[in-house]
Amino acid sequence: MPADDKPARNSETRAHPRTRMIHGQSRSRRWDYSHHVVPPITSSATFRLESAARGAQGFCDFAHDSADTHDPIYIYDRLEEPTRSMLEDNLAAAEKGESALCFASGMGAISAALMTLCETGDHIVSHRVLYGCTYSLMTNWLPRNQIKVAFEDLTNIDALRNAITPRTRVVYFETPVNPDMTLIDIAAVAAVVADANKPREPMHRIRIIVDNTFATPHCQRPIEFGADVVCHSLTKGIGGFGTDIGGAVITSHDLRNRLLMYRKDFGGILSPKSAWATLVYGLPSLAARMANYQKTAHRVADHLVRHPKIERVLYPGLETFPQFALAKKQMRDTKGHFTPGSMLYFVLKDRAGDGKVGERFVDWIAQNSYAISLAVSLGQIKTLVECPFIMTHSAIPPDEMRRRGILPGGIRLSCGLEDWEDIVADLEDALDVV
Numbered sequence: 001m002p003a004d005d006k007p008a009r010n011s012e013t014r015a016h017p018r019t020r021m022i023h024g025q026s027r028s029r030r031w032d033y034s035h036h037v038v039p040p041i042t043s044s045a046t047f048r049l050e051s052a053a054r055g056a057q058g059f060c061d062f063a064h065d066s067a068d069t070h071d072p073i074y075i076y077d078r079l080e081e082p083t084r085s086m087l088e089d090n091l092a093a094a095e096k097g098e099s100a101l102c103f104a105s106g107m108g109a110i111s112a113a114l115m116t117l118c119e120t121g122d123h124i125v126s127h128r129v130l131y132g133c134t135y136s137l138m139t140n141w142l143p144r145n146q147i148k149v150a151f152e153d154l155t156n157i158d159a160l161r162n163a164i165t166p167r168t169r170v171v172y173f174e175t176p177v178n179p180d181m182t183l184i185d186i187a188a189v190a191a192v193v194a195d196a197n198k199p200r201e202p203m204h205r206i207r208i209i210v211d212n213t214f215a216t217p218h219c220q221r222p223i224e225f226g227a228d229v230v231c232h233s234l235t236k237g238i239g240g241f242g243t244d245i246g247g248a249v250i251t252s253h254d255l256r257n258r259l260l261m262y263r264k265d266f267g268g269i270l271s272p273k274s275a276w277a278t279l280v281y282g283l284p285s286l287a288a289r290m291a292n293y294q295k296t297a298h299r300v301a302d303h304l305v306r307h308p309k310i311e312r313v314l315y316p317g318l319e320t321f322p323q324f325a326l327a328k329k330q331m332r333d334t335k336g337h338f339t340p341g342s343m344l345y346f347v348l349k350d351r352a353g354d355g356k357v358g359e360r361f362v363d364w365i366a367q368n369s370y371a372i373s374l375a376v377s378l379g380q381i382k383t384l385v386e387c388p389f390i391m392t393h394s395a396i397p398p399d400e401m402r403r404r405g406i407l408p409g410g411i412r413l414s415c416g417l418e419d420w421e422d423i424v425a426d427l428e429d430a431l432d433v434v
């Protein structure tokens with residue numbers, strides 16, 4: 001029976017976001033699999049068409065709103081595919097957006113969002129500290145299309161206002177910022193951008209893109225504060241188990257069709273097998289994992305703050321966090337509880353004065369720690385540590401990094417599900433030797 005001939009289950013509308021992330025839509029036009037408790041995995045590059053007319057209708061529907069009036073006609077995985085589409089419905093709901101599209105990686109998602117919103121000669125205002133590959137995209141590749149990027153300190157709203165030019169199309173940032181946990185006030189940025197957009201034609205409007213990878217929709221939903229587009233590396237907190245690479249763009253209906261066309265032609269789709277893992281394991285367990293990661297992060301932060309070998313600890317849950325008031329305003333779960341997240345950044349005192357204290361610290365962990373792994377990535381069930389200065393952010397020239405506050409002694413820690421005492425004990429041991 002076609003899915004839309006059955007009504008949705010009557011308690012769906014009152015279900016909380018956590019329940020929604022576990023169950024998805026009780027009736028989906030994407031795929032009727034009502035005898036399964038778990039969505040079945042699909043793996044079909046192409047789809048059987050009953051007639052040429054149906055094929056023609058499918059091509060006609062693609063990236064057109066006409067598709068919303070009947071059950072989808074699947075043609076080819078690179079266009080649309082049921083498992084990925086179901087994940088997209090759930091991601092859009094989790095982020096309070098209208099629409100989501102998944103890509104092969106977080107960078108696939110970020111590049112798609114930027115390239116669909118900017119053309120040759122356009123301008124982007126970005127926060128000055130960013131994930132290393134996003135920085136590299138903006139400094140190595142976008143300039144080839146004469147797309148210029150102004151790197152500003154977006155905690156300074158006047159700096160943002162002054163950086164906007166008539167060709168600005170995007171304001172881009174992460175919050176918390178990878179890796180230093182700086183928060184950007186999304187509502188304050190949105191107010192400046194709304195002002196700048198007043199005299200503009202819709203085509204020339206500035207859009208706010210927020211990379212919400214660190215917080216995940218459990219801790220913060222940027223669209224609620226006025227962001228237009230949210231990007232994710234699904235590889236991180238949402239994927240949660242570290243088995244698959246993926247990315248997502250969540251946005252309003254008006255950008256969906258352009259993004260679909262971009263994805264079809266540039267081709268960086270999320271494979272349905274990876275979508276399935278995120279749909280079945282990652283997103284449904286996000287709220288439970290985050291709640292536990294966060295407890296550990298808080299305990300670790302409380303512990304490190306008092307350590308004599310540590311200069312500073314940046315965790316939004318600490319009352320000493322410089323932007324604690326903003327953290328409490330912006331980082332909340334859907335029930336309103338303060339959710340400062342699973343990530344923390346701390347700076348080791350460089351007592352030897354050789355700029356290598358961070359490297360020694362993570363090396364010691366790599367060789368001796370059981371509960372903490374030296375590895376990039378984050379948001380996973382295993383606790384991961386890294387030194388951004390020499391690893392994830394090394395695309396930024398060292399002098400620039402220092403100027404922007406990323407130091408050789410800076411350590412990024414992503415808390416997992418281990419017993420928190422084991423994480424603290426391993427950190428203590430490493431601190432003893434540096």
Ligand SMILES: *Cc1c(COP(=O)(O)O)cnc(C)c1O
Pocket residue numbers: 105106107108131133134174178211213214232233234235236245246247377
């Ligand atoms: C990891 C990461 C990305 C890139 O995601 P991939 O899935 O590795 O392509 C982008 N932004 C942030 C904040 C990240 O941590």
